[in-house]
Amino acid sequence: MRLRLRLRRRTWAMLTAALVAVATVGILVRGRRSRLAAASEASAAAPERGQLALPQSGASGLLTMAKVERVPLLGDLQVVGSVSPAEDHFAVVGPSVSGRVVRLLAGVGDRVHKGQVLGQIDSAEAGQARGEYIAARAALAAAEANAVRERDLADRQISSNREREVADAQAVSQKARMRAALAHLRAIGFDAADIGRLGQDGAEGTLIPMRAPIDGCVLKRTVTLGQSVERSTDAFTVGDLSQLWVLLDIYEKDLSRVGPRQAVNVRTDAAPGEVFKGRVAYVDPLIDEKTRTAHVRVELANPDGKLRVNQMVTARILGDAAYAGAAVLSIPRSALTRVDGTAVVFVRDHGRFEKRVVEAGRSGGDRIEVRSGLREGEEIAMAGAFLLKSELLR
Numbered sequence: 001m002r003l004r005l006r007l008r009r010r011t012w013a014m015l016t017a018a019l020v021a022v023a024t025v026g027i028l029v030r031g032r033r034s035r036l037a038a039a040s041e042a043s044a045a046a047p048e049r050g051q052l053a054l055p056q057s058g059a060s061g062l063l064t065m066a067k068v069e070r071v072p073l074l075g076d077l078q079v080v081g082s083v084s085p086a087e088d089h090f091a092v093v094g095p096s097v098s099g100r101v102v103r104l105l106a107g108v109g110d111r112v113h114k115g116q117v118l119g120q121i122d123s124a125e126a127g128q129a130r131g132e133y134i135a136a137r138a139a140l141a142a143a144e145a146n147a148v149r150e151r152d153l154a155d156r157q158i159s160s161n162r163e164r165e166v167a168d169a170q171a172v173s174q175k176a177r178m179r180a181a182l183a184h185l186r187a188i189g190f191d192a193a194d195i196g197r198l199g200q201d202g203a204e205g206t207l208i209p210m211r212a213p214i215d216g217c218v219l220k221r222t223v224t225l226g227q228s229v230e231r232s233t234d235a236f237t238v239g240d241l242s243q244l245w246v247l248l249d250i251y252e253k254d255l256s257r258v259g260p261r262q263a264v265n266v267r268t269d270a271a272p273g274e275v276f277k278g279r280v281a282y283v284d285p286l287i288d289e290k291t292r293t294a295h296v297r298v299e300l301a302n303p304d305g306k307l308r309v310n311q312m313v314t315a316r317i318l319g320d321a322a323y324a325g326a327a328v329l330s331i332p333r334s335a336l337t338r339v340d341g342t343a344v345v346f347v348r349d350h351g352r353f354e355k356r357v358v359e360a361g362r363s364g365g366d367r368i369e370v371r372s373g374l375r376e377g378e379e380i381a382m383a384g385a386f387l388l389k390s391e392l393l394r
Contacts, residue, residue, distance in 0.1 A: 074319025099123030
C-alpha cells in the first residue's frame with residue numbers, strides 16, 4: 001500500500017514538471033516570433049543604409065535641386081602682388097650736362113607740374129652753348145642782309161649773278177649753323193622762354209634748368225646744394241600716383257586663364273573691405289626658369305592715393321569666358337557641404353537622398369569642379385542641403 005502511494009506521488013511530480021517545461025517553451029517561441037515580426041516591420045519602414053529622408057514632409061519645399069553637368073569653368077585666380085609706379089606716369093630727372101647744383105626749387109613730397117623747374121645747374125657747357133647761339137644768330141642776320149643787298153645789286157646789274165649766288169649760299173649756311181646752336185640749347189634743357197632771354201643784359205646764360213617732364217609728386221631727391229653732378233646723375237624722381245601698376249606672378253599652369261582686358265579686384269590690409277578695380281594690361285610671354293611663373297601687369301586708378309608704391313596686395317583675377325578652359329564635371333558651390341571635414345553632397349535616389357563623398361577641384365564663379373564621386377546627370381540637393389546635413393547628424 002505504501003509502495004503504491006510513493007509511485008503515484010512520483011508520477012504526479014514528473015507530470016507536473018513536463019507540463020511546466022511545455023509551457024515555458026511556448027512562451028519562448030511566442031516571444032521570439034514577436035521580436036522577429038517587430039524587427040521585420042522596422043526594417044521595412046527604415047530607409048536603405050546610407051540614405052536619408054527629409055525630417056518632415058513640408059521641408060521638401062525648402063530644397064532646390066541641380067544636376068551634375070559638364071561646363072567650362074570661368075575660374076577666378078587669387079594671387080598676391082605688389083604695387084609699382086606706372087612707368088608711363090613715372091620719370092627720373094637729372095642734368096643733361098655736368099656742372100654744380102646752385103639752386104633747388106622742389107623737395108620730396110612736393111606736387112609739381114609738367115615743365116616746372118626743380119633745380120638749376122651751373123655749367124661751363126651751357127655758357128659755351130649760349131655763346132655759339134648768340135654768334136650764330138648774329139652771323140645769320142649779317143648773311144641774310146648781305147644776300148638781300150646782293151640780289152638788289154644783281155637786279156640793277158651792278159654786281160654779277162655769281163656774287164648773288166655766293167651771298168645766298170652764305171645765308172643758307174648760317175641758317176643751318178643757327179639751327180644747330182638752337183638744338184644744342186634745347187638738348188641741354190633750355191626752353192623757348194630761356195632762349196628768348198639769351199643775349200639780354202644780365203641773362204644767366206650758364207644756368208641749366210632741370211624740369212619735371214610730367215605732373216606728379218616728387219618721390220625722391222638725391223642731390224644737395226653745391227654738389228658736383230654728371231650727365232648720368234639721377235637728381236629727382238617724379239611720379240603720378242593717380243595711376244598705378246600691380247605686378248603679379250602667375251604659375252605656368254594658370255596662364256591659359258589670364259589675358260588682356262580681364263577684370264581684377266585688388267584688396268589691401270591698409271583699406272579693409274575696399275576693392276580697387278583694374279584690368280590686366282600685359283601678360284609676359286616669358287616664363288621665369290626658377291619660379292616657373294610669368295609676370296602679369298594690372299593697371300588701376302588711384303585717385304584718392306589709398307594705394308602706396310611697394311605695398312603688398314591680394315588680387316583676384318575674375319574668370320572670363322574668353323579664357324575658359326575645357327568643360328569639366330561641376331556642381332553649384334552651394335551644393336557642397338562638409339561633414340567631419342570631408343566634402344560631401346546629397347544625391348537624390350528614388351525620393352531619398354544619399355550622402356556621397358566627393359573630391360572637389362578648382363572653382364570658378366558659382367560652380368566648383370568635382371573630380372570624383374559623381375556622375376554626369378545625377379540630381380543633387382543645392383539650396384536647403386543643410387536640412388539633410390542636420391538629419392544626418394542627429
